[in-house]
Amino acid sequence: MKTIIFDQTSLSDVIIIFFTQFNHLAATSLILAFIIYILSKSNRVYLLDFTCFLAPDSDRLPISTFIEHTEFSGKYNTISLDFQRKVVERSGIGNETCLPPGIHFLPFVYSLNATMEEVKTVFSLVKNLMTKHNINPRSIDILITNCSLTSPTPSLASLIINKFGLRSNVKSFNLSGMGCSAGILSISLARDLLKVHKNSLALILSMESMSSNVYQGNVKSMLLANCLFRMGGAGILLSNKK
Incomplete structure (x- = not known):
């Protein structure tokens, strides 16, 4: 110096x-x-838009009906029935929440076909986002799907690619079995990918499937999912384009 x-x-x-x-x-x-x-x-990542899944009115299941169905199922003892009733009534879940059609029947209908029908109804989120913003499916560069309880083959990401005609070289990721944090992990993964791949558009689809995942036992910790989980999903568009 x-x-x-x-x-x-x-x-x-x-x-x-x-x-x-x-x-x-x-x-x-x-x-x-x-x-x-x-x-x-x-390194900036922008939230372009998001949309939430709105199930049809026919899928609404009031609390009283849910309790009645669990009682008539014959799968739970008295202690488990009382526990589920207390959790549902105190959880804040209202009578407008929805469950898939298979859980409306007595006995419950559990099958892979029922699960796939439930999953495909949530795919309407993708169509809504693309229609709203006039997006060509082939312009999607990154696709991330997550569903904790359902992991079919082919994957949810592959189903979306085939249904909507995304490019064959789209960077696709399917996250399953990762619990409630999977939605946040999907956002984090998309952000990291957008930092590397410039001028890209990312689509995230986060959902849950209940059709084949109702617990039929008497372990209280496992019964919580029956009481708290409902149909739902969200579609999110992220981009690093200026």
Whole structure:
């Protein structure tokens, strides 16, 4: 580092030296600020839109009906029935919540076909987003799906790719069996991918399926899912395009 000595130097020389050094410092600071701005700007991820699944009125299951069906199923003892009744009544879940058609029947209908029909109804989220924003399915660069309780073959991501005609080279990911955190993990994964792949559009579909996942036992911790989980899903569009 250069040392400036002011011995026997006039005031004008001091001013000249100072401003010479100041110009270099200002230029360096400007370059650094520009680099930081470019780097920070390139990592921005934007939420374009989202939509939530609205089940048909026919899928609504009032609390009283849910309790009645669990009693008539013959799968639970008195303690389990009382426990489920208390949880449902105190959980804040209302009479407008929905369950898939198979759970409306007595006895409950559990099958892979029922599960796939439930999953496919949630695919309407994808159609709604694409129609609303006039998006060509082939313009989707990243596809992420997540469903904790259902992991079919082919995967949910593959079903969407085939149904809506997404590109064969779309970067697709299917997250299953990861619990309630899967939705947040999907957002995190999409953000990381968008930081790497520039000018990309990401579609996230988060859902849950109950058709083949109603617990028929008497372990209280397992019964909570029966009481708290309902039909639902959300579609989210993210992008790093300017």
